[in-house]
Amino acid sequence: MSVLDFARGPAFHVAIVIFVFGICWRLVGIYLLRWHPDYSRPRRGGLIGGGVHSMVMRSLPPHELEKHIVFQHVSGYGWHLAYFAAFLLFGPHIPFIRQFLGFGWPTLPNAWILALAAIALTLLLVLLIRRMVNPVLRALSTSDDYISSLLTMLPLITGIAASAHLQLLGVRYETLLGVHLLTVCALLIWFPFGKLMHLFLTFPARFQAGVLLQRKGVEA
Amino acid sequence: MAAERQPIASIAVAVEFDSGNVPLLLNELRHALERLLEEGTVHAIDLRAIPLAPGEEERLLAALGAGELSAVLDAQGRSEIRETAYPGIWCITHHDPAGTMIGRCIEVTFMPALLASQRPDVVQGLERLRNKL
Amino acid sequence: MNPTQQTVAAALASRGVSRRGFMKFCATTASLMALPPSLVPTIAAALENARRPSVIWLPFQECTGCTESLTRSHAPTLESLIFETISLDYQETLLAAAGSAAEEARRAAMKANWGNYLLAVDGSIPLGNPGYSTIGGVSNVELLKEVAKGAKAIVAIGTCAAFGGLPMAHPNPTGAVAVSDIITDKPIINISGCPPLPVAITAVLAQFLVFGQLPELDVHRRPKVFFGQTIHDRCYRRPFYERGQFAESFDDEGAKKGWCLFKLGCKGPTTYNACATVKWNMGTSFPIEAGHGCIGCSEPRFWDAGGFYQPLSTTRWGGWEQLGVAAAAGAAVGAAAALAARSAGKAAKAQEKSS
Numbered sequence: 001m002s003v004l005d006f007a008r009g010p011a012f013h014v015a016i017v018i019f020v021f022g023i024c025w026r027l028v029g030i031y032l033l034r035w036h037p038d039y040s041r042p043r044r045g046g047l048i049g050g051g052v053h054s055m056v057m058r059s060l061p062p063h064e065l066e067k068h069i070v071f072q073h074v075s076g077y078g079w080h081l082a083y084f085a086a087f088l089l090f091g092p093h094i095p096f097i098r099q100f101l102g103f104g105w106p107t108l109p110n111a112w113i114l115a116l117a118a119i120a121l122t123l124l125l126v127l128l129i130r131r132m133v134n135p136v137l138r139a140l141s142t143s144d145d146y147i148s149s150l151l152t153m154l155p156l157i158t159g160i161a162a163s164a165h166l167q168l169l170g171v172r173y174e175t176l177l178g179v180h181l182l183t184v185c186a187l188l189i190w191f192p193f194g195k196l197m198h199l200f201l202t203f204p205a206r207f208q209a210g211v212l213l214q215r216k217g218v219e220a
Numbered sequence: 221m222a223a224e225r226q227p228i229a230s231i232a233v234a235v236e237f238d239s240g241n242v243p244l245l246l247n248e249l250r251h252a253l254e255r256l257l258e259e260g261t262v263h264a265i266d267l268r269a270i271p272l273a274p275g276e277e278e279r280l281l282a283a284l285g286a287g288e289l290s291a292v293l294d295a296q297g298r299s300e301i302r303e304t305a306y307p308g309i310w311c312i313t314h315h316d317p318a319g320t321m322i323g324r325c326i327e328v329t330f331m332p333a334l335l336a337s338q339r340p341d342v343v344q345g346l347e348r349l350r351n352k353l
Numbered sequence: 354m355n356p357t358q359q360t361v362a363a364a365l366a367s368r369g370v371s372r373r374g375f376m377k378f379c380a381t382t383a384s385l386m387a388l389p390p391s392l393v394p395t396i397a398a399a400l401e402n403a404r405r406p407s408v409i410w411l412p413f414q415e416c417t418g419c420t421e422s423l424t425r426s427h428a429p430t431l432e433s434l435i436f437e438t439i440s441l442d443y444q445e446t447l448l449a450a451a452g453s454a455a456e457e458a459r460r461a462a463m464k465a466n467w468g469n470y471l472l473a474v475d476g477s478i479p480l481g482n483p484g485y486s487t488i489g490g491v492s493n494v495e496l497l498k499e500v501a502k503g504a505k506a507i508v509a510i511g512t513c514a515a516f517g518g519l520p521m522a523h524p525n526p527t528g529a530v531a532v533s534d535i536i537t538d539k540p541i542i543n544i545s546g547c548p549p550l551p552v553a554i555t556a557v558l559a560q561f562l563v564f565g566q567l568p569e570l571d572v573h574r575r576p577k578v579f580f581g582q583t584i585h586d587r588c589y590r591r592p593f594y595e596r597g598q599f600a601e602s603f604d605d606e607g608a609k610k611g612w613c614l615f616k617l618g619c620k621g622p623t624t625y626n627a628c629a630t631v632k633w634n635m636g637t638s639f640p641i642e643a644g645h646g647c648i649g650c651s652e653p654r655f656w657d658a659g660g661f662y663q664p665l666s667t668t669r670w671g672g673w674e675q676l677g678v679a680a681a682a683g684a685a686v687g688a689a690a691a692l693a694a695r696s697a698g699k700a701a702k703a704q705e706k707s708s
Binding site for chain 2: 370
């Protein structure tokens with residue numbers, strides 16, 4: 001069985017099963033955790049509005065701190081948007097997505113995708129180096145951070161290499177394509193067990209915080 | 221009521237577009253012509269070896285045009301040796317006995333080798349002439 | 354006179370081919386082998402002295418498509434001219450003799466050219482039960498081993514001989530294998546394709562004629578001249594791929610405009626062959642130009658690659674039922690974990706109250 005056949009077949013099969021299993025485990029596990037009963041009366045109504053408000057406001061930095069975190073802020077949004085655009089707006093990816101969603105959408109020319117992917121990879125590398133060099137970040141970082149960073153970058157690197165037919169180290173195109181899929185499998189397998197879960201947890205967490213704050217009558 | 225017969229819509233099959241090969245090839249021929257004059261080196265381009273988009277080969281040959289001399293070779297099918305509008309640039313097309321084109325070459329030379337009489341053929345011809353007399 | 358004693362040039366001359374005709378033959382052979390025109394004098398000199406090689410062609414578990422591909426024309430072509438300059442001493446479809454006379458011809462050719470003949474094979478070899486495919490009562494595997502012993506090199510023609518092909522497709526009922534799975538001590542060249550481009554077959558024979566050796570091969574032992582580039586890299590529809598213009602179904606606007614067929618399952622990116630440049634039916638067209646995606650017929654296991662209409666970026670992921678089970682199992686584990694956390698929390702709180 002070639003690398004590509006293995007990646008498209010058994011490897012991906014196992015990876016997606018683990019991914020779904022893991023996501024359901026984590027999400028159900030979190031949402032079934034005990035809530036402390038709140039015996040006080042709510043100060044305000046419009047809890048859902050409050051939740052949405054917090055979700056939006058917490059995605060933007062507070063004005064007072066902006067000038068200290070503008071680099072982190074811009075590069076963070078930058079690489080996330082470029083990464084997702086490179087994944088979702090690349091023509092050959094659409095049949096992959098259509099397998100699960102049942103529909104596709106218009107895409108961008110390949111040259112744009114290559115540019116977006118290059119931007120995403122550059123920003124990711126810069127942020128990784130910053131994490132390793134900055135003493136505060138280094139002290140805060142765990143193995144989860146580094147593993148998640150690496151597994152996020154690998155599909156990008158292998159995707160660019162395959163797409164540009166770079167023939168890394170004399171590796172043939174179809175093998176590079178298989179390796180690209182295997183890095184996606186690795187990302188899917190790791191996903192539920194590390195900080196990448198923030199994809200599913202960030203906005204619900206902000207919403208929940210907003211609901212609680214609205215209940216308490218806090219202007220935030 | 222009988223259903224109206226709809227004509228089959230025309231389906232555009234071939235797509236004519238430019239890969240930009242024609243100017244590149246013409247420049248290659250220009251350089252080859254310069255070398256022919258300066259050093260006497262010959263050059264040949266096998267058109268079958270270049271993936272030309274549909275219509276590009278025609279555009280290249282149209283750009284080269286036709287010169288004053290053309291010769292027809294009848295050996296295992298017809299072959300055409302034609303000087304283009306640029307002396308020194310020849311277009312040689314080979315066909316098999318069925319008329320299928322089996323090769324096309326652009327040669328940059330003072331005289332393509334195929335035009336000259338070949339020694340073994342001359343030897344054989346002399347033999348035949350001697351037998352006749 | 355043993356036909357293999359004659360030089361190629363003499364063989365052509367005896368067919369009434371003039372020197373000019375011979376030069377034309379050399380020029381078109383160079384083009385065939387994708388050699389630069391500057392090598393034509395070298396080819397001419399080589400053919401002056403090259404002896405006609407003996408070729409024995411054995412058909413095994415095949416559909417005869419490879420022979421058909423090669424001999425499709427009714428009029429003499431360059432392919433047939435090359436074919437005639439070799440001494441084809443045994444080929445079941447083309448041989449006039451039949452039965453024991455044919456087998457005798459084969460044995461005589463083998464004996465006369467021992468160690469120097471080229472063995473051409475098409476079709477896979479069944480190992481499950483040798484009786485699945487026999488010639489004159491002799492199983493394919495036995496015949497292959499016998500004839501391979503005295504061969505200088507083996508040319509596996511077609512994907513069946515090169516990689517196992519259709520007979521080897523799941524579930525491989527006959528236990529079909531490729532030539533290279535059985536013969537390991539002779540140089541083997543694979544000319545894959547279902548069928549292979551006729552020019553690829555004759556070019557290898559021409560290379561053997563001219564240089565007396567086999568051309569440069571890739572990792573799958575295929576001549577790099579024809580199998581060094583993917584269809585995708587030579588496809589005239591590539592600009593549409595790069596611009597993101599794909600046909601979504603076989604009769605939509607994109608298909609009519611000749612857009613890229615990636616989403617309709619084209620395997621061009623992972624298929625190495627020369628169809629996009631050399632094309633079929635003497636340069637008429639090739640599958641993509643006709644509107645159908647490449648099926649990857651020159652690659653190993655192409656029949657089991659997931660489906661001709663499944664795009665390369667799709668995967669075999671097991672289906673929704675399996676994911677449903679995985680989700681349910683995950684939810685169950687999550688619920689159990691949450692319950693354990695809750696009861697642990699309750700116990701801790703109770704302990705806090707009592708202390």
